[in-house]
Amino acid sequence: MLRTHAHTKGGMLVKKGLSETCYRFFTNLSNPTRLATLEKLMKKPMSVNELADSLGQEQSMVSHNLKPLLQCNLVYIKREGKKRIYSVNSETLGELFKVIENHAKKFCPTGGKCILRGD
Amino acid sequence: MLRTHAHTKGGMLVKKGLSETCYRFFTNLSNPTRLATLEKLMKKPMSVNELADSLGQEQSMVSHNLKPLLQCNLVYIKREGKKRIYSVNSETLGELFKVIENHAKKFCPTGGKCILRGD
Protein backbone atom coordinates (compact mmCIF):
# COMPACT_ATOMS: atom_id res chain seq x y z
CA MET A 1 0.00 0.00 0.00
CA LEU A 2 0.96 3.59 -0.50
CA ARG A 3 3.15 4.96 2.23
CA THR A 4 4.35 8.43 3.13
CA HIS A 5 7.80 9.81 3.09
CA ALA A 6 8.56 6.97 0.82
CA HIS A 7 11.72 5.06 1.40
CA THR A 8 13.34 8.00 3.12
CA LYS A 9 11.52 7.87 6.40
CA GLY A 10 9.37 4.80 6.18
CA GLY A 11 6.33 6.55 7.63
CA MET A 12 2.83 5.97 6.35
CA LEU A 13 1.95 8.18 3.43
CA VAL A 14 -1.36 6.64 2.66
CA LYS A 15 -2.93 4.10 4.90
CA LYS A 16 -3.45 0.53 3.93
CA GLY A 17 -6.38 0.12 1.60
CA LEU A 18 -6.34 3.68 0.43
CA SER A 19 -5.00 2.67 -2.96
CA GLU A 20 -8.50 1.75 -3.96
CA THR A 21 -9.85 5.03 -2.65
CA CYS A 22 -7.22 6.92 -4.61
CA TYR A 23 -8.17 5.18 -7.79
CA ARG A 24 -11.84 5.99 -7.41
CA PHE A 25 -11.04 9.49 -6.37
CA PHE A 26 -8.81 10.23 -9.34
CA THR A 27 -11.03 8.45 -11.82
CA ASN A 28 -13.84 10.58 -10.63
CA LEU A 29 -11.89 13.73 -11.27
CA SER A 30 -10.31 12.76 -14.56
CA ASN A 31 -13.18 13.96 -16.66
CA PRO A 32 -13.63 17.38 -18.25
CA THR A 33 -17.36 17.48 -17.68
CA ARG A 34 -17.00 16.71 -14.01
CA LEU A 35 -14.20 19.21 -13.59
CA ALA A 36 -16.26 21.85 -15.35
CA THR A 37 -19.16 20.97 -13.09
CA LEU A 38 -17.06 21.45 -9.99
CA GLU A 39 -15.82 24.71 -11.41
CA LYS A 40 -19.36 25.96 -11.79
CA LEU A 41 -20.45 24.73 -8.39
CA MET A 42 -17.49 26.47 -6.80
CA LYS A 43 -18.89 29.77 -7.91
CA LYS A 44 -22.29 28.97 -6.50
CA PRO A 45 -24.50 26.01 -5.61
CA MET A 46 -26.90 25.12 -8.39
CA SER A 47 -29.67 22.81 -9.42
CA VAL A 48 -29.13 20.23 -12.12
CA ASN A 49 -30.89 22.26 -14.80
CA GLU A 50 -29.05 25.41 -13.89
CA LEU A 51 -25.84 23.47 -14.21
CA ALA A 52 -26.90 22.01 -17.53
CA ASP A 53 -27.71 25.46 -18.90
CA SER A 54 -24.57 26.92 -17.49
CA LEU A 55 -22.43 24.16 -18.98
CA GLY A 56 -24.34 23.99 -22.24
CA GLN A 57 -24.88 20.28 -21.72
CA GLU A 58 -27.85 17.98 -21.53
CA GLN A 59 -29.58 17.49 -18.24
CA SER A 60 -29.15 13.74 -18.33
CA MET A 61 -25.45 14.06 -18.94
CA VAL A 62 -25.07 16.39 -16.01
CA SER A 63 -27.04 14.00 -13.82
CA HIS A 64 -24.91 11.08 -14.92
CA ASN A 65 -21.78 12.97 -14.07
CA LEU A 66 -22.99 14.27 -10.76
CA LYS A 67 -23.64 10.79 -9.55
CA PRO A 68 -20.04 9.69 -8.98
CA LEU A 69 -19.13 13.08 -7.55
CA LEU A 70 -21.90 12.65 -5.04
CA GLN A 71 -20.93 9.08 -4.23
CA CYS A 72 -17.42 10.20 -3.41
CA ASN A 73 -18.73 13.15 -1.42
CA LEU A 74 -17.02 15.65 -3.64
CA VAL A 75 -20.34 17.42 -3.94
CA TYR A 76 -23.26 17.72 -1.59
CA ILE A 77 -26.94 17.75 -2.35
CA LYS A 78 -29.90 19.34 -0.70
CA ARG A 79 -33.51 19.28 -1.77
CA GLU A 80 -35.46 22.43 -2.35
CA GLY A 81 -38.95 21.59 -3.51
CA LYS A 82 -38.57 19.75 -6.77
CA LYS A 83 -35.06 21.01 -7.27
CA ARG A 84 -31.87 19.45 -5.99
CA ILE A 85 -29.22 21.96 -5.19
CA TYR A 86 -25.69 20.70 -5.56
CA SER A 87 -22.68 22.31 -3.91
CA VAL A 88 -19.00 21.45 -3.71
CA ASN A 89 -17.10 19.93 -0.85
CA SER A 90 -14.74 22.87 -0.75
CA GLU A 91 -12.90 21.47 2.22
CA THR A 92 -11.43 18.67 0.15
CA LEU A 93 -11.38 20.43 -3.20
CA GLY A 94 -9.74 23.53 -1.82
CA GLU A 95 -6.85 21.52 -0.43
CA LEU A 96 -6.67 19.39 -3.52
CA PHE A 97 -6.43 22.23 -5.98
CA LYS A 98 -3.90 23.92 -3.77
CA VAL A 99 -1.64 20.90 -4.14
CA ILE A 100 -2.06 20.84 -7.89
CA GLU A 101 -1.52 24.54 -8.16
CA ASN A 102 1.73 24.22 -6.24
CA HIS A 103 2.80 21.33 -8.38
CA ALA A 104 1.99 23.20 -11.57
CA LYS A 105 3.84 26.27 -10.38
CA LYS A 106 6.97 24.24 -9.81
CA PHE A 107 6.76 21.46 -12.35
CA CYS A 108 4.60 22.53 -15.25
CA PRO A 109 6.52 25.34 -16.90
CA THR A 110 4.30 25.21 -19.94
CA GLY A 111 1.22 25.82 -17.85
CA GLY A 112 -0.60 22.59 -18.46
CA LYS A 113 0.40 22.33 -22.07
CA CYS A 114 2.70 19.39 -21.42
CA ILE A 115 1.65 16.48 -23.54
CA LEU A 116 0.28 13.59 -21.58
CA ARG A 117 -0.01 10.85 -24.10
CA GLY A 118 0.37 12.68 -27.34
CA ASP A 119 3.84 12.74 -28.94
CA MET B 1 -11.62 28.53 -14.58
CA LEU B 2 -11.46 26.90 -11.21
CA ARG B 3 -11.31 29.34 -8.34
CA THR B 4 -10.55 29.00 -4.65
CA HIS B 5 -12.75 29.53 -1.70
CA ALA B 6 -15.53 29.05 -4.10
CA HIS B 7 -18.37 31.48 -4.02
CA THR B 8 -17.88 32.18 -0.36
CA LYS B 9 -14.80 34.34 -0.60
CA GLY B 10 -14.28 34.82 -4.28
CA GLY B 11 -10.52 34.21 -4.10
CA MET B 12 -8.64 32.23 -6.70
CA LEU B 13 -8.68 28.52 -5.94
CA VAL B 14 -7.00 27.39 -9.06
CA LYS B 15 -5.45 29.83 -11.44
CA LYS B 16 -6.79 30.44 -14.87
CA GLY B 17 -5.79 27.67 -17.23
CA LEU B 18 -5.20 25.15 -14.50
CA SER B 19 -8.34 23.26 -15.43
CA GLU B 20 -6.40 21.62 -18.19
CA THR B 21 -3.55 20.82 -15.82
CA CYS B 22 -5.99 19.27 -13.38
CA TYR B 23 -7.44 17.07 -16.06
CA ARG B 24 -4.05 15.75 -17.14
CA PHE B 25 -2.99 15.36 -13.57
CA PHE B 26 -6.03 13.34 -12.55
CA THR B 27 -6.11 11.31 -15.73
CA ASN B 28 -2.54 10.40 -15.10
CA LEU B 29 -3.35 9.14 -11.63
CA SER B 30 -6.59 7.38 -12.43
CA ASN B 31 -4.96 4.11 -13.35
CA PRO B 32 -4.24 1.13 -11.10
CA THR B 33 -0.95 0.29 -12.79
CA ARG B 34 0.35 3.79 -12.38
CA LEU B 35 -0.82 4.01 -8.79
CA ALA B 36 0.85 0.68 -8.03
CA THR B 37 3.97 1.96 -9.71
CA LEU B 38 4.03 5.04 -7.53
CA GLU B 39 3.44 2.86 -4.52
CA LYS B 40 6.48 0.76 -5.37
CA LEU B 41 8.63 3.76 -6.14
CA MET B 42 7.70 5.33 -2.84
CA LYS B 43 9.37 2.47 -1.07
CA LYS B 44 12.50 2.83 -3.12
CA PRO B 45 13.69 4.15 -6.49
CA MET B 46 13.88 1.41 -9.08
CA SER B 47 14.77 0.62 -12.65
CA VAL B 48 12.10 -0.31 -15.16
CA ASN B 49 12.84 -4.02 -15.01
CA GLU B 50 12.93 -4.04 -11.24
CA LEU B 51 9.55 -2.35 -11.30
CA ALA B 52 8.21 -4.81 -13.82
CA ASP B 53 9.33 -7.75 -11.69
CA SER B 54 8.06 -6.15 -8.55
CA LEU B 55 4.67 -5.47 -10.11
CA GLY B 56 4.50 -8.74 -12.00
CA GLN B 57 3.90 -6.83 -15.22
CA GLU B 58 5.56 -6.66 -18.59
CA GLN B 59 8.43 -4.29 -19.09
CA SER B 60 6.75 -2.57 -21.99
CA MET B 61 3.64 -1.98 -20.01
CA VAL B 62 5.60 -0.44 -17.19
CA SER B 63 7.45 1.76 -19.65
CA HIS B 64 4.23 2.87 -21.25
CA ASN B 65 2.79 3.79 -17.90
CA LEU B 66 5.88 5.55 -16.65
CA LYS B 67 5.82 7.89 -19.58
CA PRO B 68 2.88 10.06 -18.56
CA LEU B 69 4.04 10.06 -14.94
CA LEU B 70 7.37 11.39 -16.13
CA GLN B 71 5.78 13.97 -18.39
CA CYS B 72 3.80 15.36 -15.50
CA ASN B 73 6.86 15.26 -13.25
CA LEU B 74 5.23 12.89 -10.83
CA VAL B 75 8.31 10.73 -11.11
CA TYR B 76 11.92 11.57 -11.78
CA ILE B 77 14.45 9.65 -13.81
CA LYS B 78 18.18 9.33 -13.60
CA ARG B 79 20.50 7.25 -15.74
CA GLU B 80 22.80 4.69 -14.28
CA GLY B 81 24.67 2.89 -17.01
CA LYS B 82 22.09 1.15 -19.11
CA LYS B 83 19.49 1.37 -16.41
CA ARG B 84 17.10 4.19 -15.76
CA ILE B 85 16.26 4.67 -12.16
CA TYR B 86 12.86 6.11 -11.48
CA SER B 87 11.86 7.79 -8.23
CA VAL B 88 8.74 9.60 -7.04
CA ASN B 89 8.16 13.28 -6.67
CA SER B 90 7.33 12.88 -3.02
CA GLU B 91 6.91 16.60 -2.55
CA THR B 92 3.74 16.61 -4.63
CA LEU B 93 2.60 13.07 -3.93
CA GLY B 94 3.06 13.40 -0.19
CA GLU B 95 0.77 16.42 -0.09
CA LEU B 96 -1.65 14.85 -2.50
CA PHE B 97 -2.12 11.62 -0.61
CA LYS B 98 -2.45 13.58 2.61
CA VAL B 99 -5.45 15.36 1.13
CA ILE B 100 -7.03 12.14 -0.02
CA GLU B 101 -6.36 10.46 3.26
CA ASN B 102 -8.09 13.29 5.09
CA HIS B 103 -10.98 13.13 2.70
CA ALA B 104 -11.30 9.39 3.11
CA LYS B 105 -11.14 9.65 6.86
CA LYS B 106 -14.01 12.09 6.88
CA PHE B 107 -16.08 11.14 3.88
CA CYS B 108 -15.44 7.52 2.98
CA PRO B 109 -16.81 5.56 5.91
CA THR B 110 -16.63 2.34 3.93
CA GLY B 111 -12.91 2.77 3.39
CA GLY B 112 -12.85 3.07 -0.35
CA LYS B 113 -15.54 0.52 -0.92
CA CYS B 114 -18.04 3.13 -2.06
CA ILE B 115 -19.14 2.30 -5.56
CA LEU B 116 -18.11 4.82 -8.13
CA ARG B 117 -20.27 4.00 -11.09
CA GLY B 118 -21.88 0.80 -10.08
CA ASP B 119 -25.07 1.62 -8.18
Next chain:
DNA sequence: TCTTCATATGTATTATTCTTCATATAAATT
Protein backbone atom coordinates in the same frame (compact mmCIF):
# COMPACT_ATOMS: atom_id res chain seq x y z
C1' DT C 1 -55.59 12.15 -9.04
C1' DC C 2 -53.95 14.35 -13.05
C1' DT C 3 -50.56 17.36 -14.84
C1' DT C 4 -46.29 19.66 -14.80
C1' DC C 5 -41.68 20.36 -13.62
C1' DA C 6 -37.14 18.56 -11.99
C1' DT C 7 -34.14 14.96 -11.84
C1' DA C 8 -32.56 10.21 -12.39
C1' DT C 9 -31.85 5.93 -14.89
C1' DG C 10 -31.34 2.38 -18.78
C1' DT C 11 -29.30 1.35 -22.82
C1' DA C 12 -27.03 1.50 -27.22
C1' DT C 13 -23.60 3.84 -29.56
C1' DT C 14 -19.41 6.14 -29.78
C1' DA C 15 -15.05 7.56 -28.08
C1' DT C 16 -11.08 6.92 -25.19
C1' DT C 17 -7.73 4.52 -22.89
C1' DC C 18 -5.07 -0.05 -21.83
C1' DT C 19 -2.64 -3.82 -22.82
C1' DT C 20 0.07 -6.92 -25.52
C1' DC C 21 3.25 -8.20 -28.93
C1' DA C 22 6.70 -6.95 -32.04
C1' DT C 23 10.33 -4.12 -32.88
C1' DA C 24 13.38 -0.07 -32.39
C1' DT C 25 16.83 2.58 -29.92
C1' DA C 26 20.66 3.12 -27.02
C1' DA C 27 24.33 2.24 -23.81
C1' DA C 28 27.93 -0.81 -22.36
C1' DT C 29 30.93 -4.76 -23.10
C1' DT C 30 33.52 -8.01 -25.97
Next chain:
DNA sequence: AATTTATATGAAGAATAATACATATGAAGA
Protein backbone atom coordinates in the same frame (compact mmCIF):
# COMPACT_ATOMS: atom_id res chain seq x y z
C1' DA D 1 31.69 -3.53 -34.99
C1' DA D 2 29.11 -7.09 -33.09
C1' DT D 3 26.60 -8.64 -29.06
C1' DT D 4 24.14 -8.18 -24.96
C1' DT D 5 21.30 -5.80 -21.79
C1' DA D 6 17.94 -2.19 -20.66
C1' DT D 7 14.39 0.62 -22.05
C1' DA D 8 11.25 2.84 -25.28
C1' DT D 9 7.99 2.95 -29.05
C1' DG D 10 4.28 1.59 -32.56
C1' DA D 11 0.22 -0.31 -33.55
C1' DA D 12 -3.74 -3.42 -33.20
C1' DG D 13 -7.09 -5.54 -30.46
C1' DA D 14 -9.47 -5.51 -25.99
C1' DA D 15 -11.46 -3.23 -22.23
C1' DT D 16 -13.63 1.00 -20.18
C1' DA D 17 -15.82 5.06 -20.00
C1' DA D 18 -18.70 8.84 -21.91
C1' DT D 19 -22.56 10.53 -24.39
C1' DA D 20 -27.25 10.92 -26.30
C1' DC D 21 -31.81 9.59 -26.45
C1' DA D 22 -35.74 7.65 -24.46
C1' DT D 23 -38.09 6.90 -20.48
C1' DA D 24 -38.91 6.40 -15.47
C1' DT D 25 -39.42 8.39 -10.90
C1' DG D 26 -40.92 11.65 -7.82
C1' DA D 27 -42.41 16.01 -5.84
C1' DA D 28 -45.70 19.86 -6.01
C1' DG D 29 -49.78 22.05 -7.34
C1' DA D 30 -54.37 22.29 -9.83
